[in-house]
Amino acid sequence: MTTIPFGRGPQKDPLLAQASGLPQEIAPARDLWPGIETRLAAPSRAMPRRIRWPLALAAGFLVASISALLTWGLLRDPGPNAGETMLAQNPATQPALLPVRYGPNSALGAVQLKARDDLLRQFRKQFAALPPETREIVAKNLAIIQHAADEIDAALGLDPASGLLNGLLFSTYQKELELYSRVVAAGDDRARRT
Amino acid sequence: MNIRISLVIAAVLLAAVPPAQAAQNLSRHATVAPNAKVDVSNVAGRVDVTAWDRNEVELTAMLESDKDQLEFEASEQQVSIEVIKPHHDDRGSSDAVLTLKIPRGAKLSAETVSADVTVAGVKGEQRLNAVSGDVRTEAYDEPVTLETVSGDGTVVGTGGKAAVSISSISGLAEARGIRGGFDGEVVSGKLKAEIAAAEAISLDSVSGDIEARVELTPDSRVEMESVSGAIAFTIKPPVNAEFDVESFSGQIDSCFSAKARDRSRHGSGSELNFTQGSGGASVHIESMSGDIKVCDR
Numbered sequence: 001m002t003t004i005p006f007g008r009g010p011q012k013d014p015l016l017a018q019a020s021g022l023p024q025e026i027a028p029a030r031d032l033w034p035g036i037e038t039r040l041a042a043p044s045r046a047m048p049r050r051i052r053w054p055l056a057l058a059a060g061f062l063v064a065s066i067s068a069l070l071t072w073g074l075l076r077d078p079g080p081n082a083g084e085t086m087l088a089q090n091p092a093t094q095p096a097l098l099p100v101r102y103g104p105n106s107a108l109g110a111v112q113l114k115a116r117d118d119l120l121r122q123f124r125k126q127f128a129a130l131p132p133e134t135r136e137i138v139a140k141n142l143a144i145i146q147h148a149a150d151e152i153d154a155a156l157g158l159d160p161a162s163g164l165l166n167g168l169l170f171s172t173y174q175k176e177l178e179l180y181s182r183v184v185a186a187g188d189d190r191a192r193r194t
Numbered sequence: 195m196n197i198r199i200s201l202v203i204a205a206v207l208l209a210a211v212p213p214a215q216a217a218q219n220l221s222r223h224a225t226v227a228p229n230a231k232v233d234v235s236n237v238a239g240r241v242d243v244t245a246w247d248r249n250e251v252e253l254t255a256m257l258e259s260d261k262d263q264l265e266f267e268a269s270e271q272q273v274s275i276e277v278i279k280p281h282h283d284d285r286g287s288s289d290a291v292l293t294l295k296i297p298r299g300a301k302l303s304a305e306t307v308s309a310d311v312t313v314a315g316v317k318g319e320q321r322l323n324a325v326s327g328d329v330r331t332e333a334y335d336e337p338v339t340l341e342t343v344s345g346d347g348t349v350v351g352t353g354g355k356a357a358v359s360i361s362s363i364s365g366l367a368e369a370r371g372i373r374g375g376f377d378g379e380v381v382s383g384k385l386k387a388e389i390a391a392a393e394a395i396s397l398d399s400v401s402g403d404i405e406a407r408v409e410l411t412p413d414s415r416v417e418m419e420s421v422s423g424a425i426a427f428t429i430k431p432p433v434n435a436e437f438d439v440e441s442f443s444g445q446i447d448s449c450f451s452a453k454a455r456d457r458s459r460h461g462s463g464s465e466l467n468f469t470q471g472s473g474g475a476s477v478h479i480e481s482m483s484g485d486i487k488v489c490d491r
Binding site: 144155162168186 | 307323344379381382398419422440441443462480482
């Protein structure tokens with residue numbers, strides 16, 4: 001194991017070697033004391049402390065105000081892509097980003113599901129930019145659509161040929177698409193305005 | 195530190211404080227065709243539109259933020275009005291209030307995020323979209339389309355035969371005095387409709403309740419559908435219509451003499467099929483688990 005010493009030996013440093021050769025003290029070219037004595041004896045021209053305090057307080061207040069404003073601004077403005085970053089890092093925690101799952105009795109075709117997934121990709125991009133309360137409402141309504149799809153799927157298990165149930169299933173699927181579409185349209189409008 | 199240095203530091207610090215946002219009060223004006231198209235978009239605040247008997251568009255705008263910009267582009271046939279926000283403020287932390295007067299026959303398109311929209315007296319076609327704002331307008335003879343995510347949407351008829359469409363995800367969708375076609379859709383929001391003598395009526399919900407009071411004509415075609423929301427359908431007498439009502443697990447009630455019967459021979463659920471009076475109009479209602487009630491009072 002190699003040991004690395006802290007610092008370097010003075011004899012190996014040319015600057016330190018030169019410094020050690022300099023005289024230890026230098027006498028001033030003239031006697032400085034008379035001038036110093038005169039300055040000490042003269043009355044001070046400094047402002048009394050009671051006049052400087054208000055300025056110091058004002059300056060302190062301004063510093064505190066600026067600091068508060070900057071902090072508020074940083075907290076208020078997370079940046080244009082902060083929401084998207086959050087979603088990209090942890091998409092699984094966003095319930096609204098999960099598409100509606102249609103059960104084994106729900107005969108939605110591959111074409112319908114592909115159309116849904118294409119729209120879902122656009123929806124995911126726009127969802128993060130919605131106001132938080134609207135995101136919550138969208139998530140809640142996707143959960144409602146999911147519940148409806150589950151109910152219909154369970155009923156289709158009992159009566160697979162029901163025209164009523166198959167019609168309601170397709171209608172529920174359309175509601176899911178409409179919800180995504182509404183969010184996408186709102187995001188497009190917002191992007192155009194900024 | 196002497197007084198001069200203190201003053202310099204104070205001045206520097208003062209200069210570093212961002213100035214308070216000053217509101218902008220703006221006005222714009224354009225002469226247009228009587229049926230010009232007017233497009234308005236706003237993120238947050240309000241949009242109030244009234245019609246007047248001049249071939250002019252007059253806009254009064256109050257922008258809370260001095261960072262927002264008002265875009266107003268006008269030609270004889272089209273006026274475009276947009277409040278443009280800085281990119282970091284696209285969620286609309288400052289409001290903009292737009293007050294607009296447009297020709298009575300103008301076609302209106304309004305798009306907002308968190309801004310309420312009210313429209314009065316506009317007889318041209320209307321397309322109104324809001325994410326979370328409430329929207330209220332009047333219908334005349336030209337089509338009215340109103341869409342919201344969480345806001346409430348209200349369309350009040352004025353005797354014309356406009357085809358009205360209201361769609362809301364979770365808000366209240368309400369139509370009153372509609373005489374043309376009506377199409378209402380909600381997911382969890384409530385759907386309320388008072389329809390006077392419309393021909394095509396379509397009401398659709400996932401879990402929200404539907405409440406409709408309708409005056410049927412011999413040509414009326416009514417389609418109502420819900421997964422779990424309840425449907426209450428009231429028809430103004432005299433009732434002359436053929437009814438086809440079906441539910442998988444919801445209860446079907448009727449104020450008429452016909453009663454629902456079990457569909458176990460054909461599958462599951464219950465159904466109610468009958469002709470009231472001389473027929474003519476057709477009423478088709480279905481639900482998954484929502485209860486259905488059909489009455490004439």
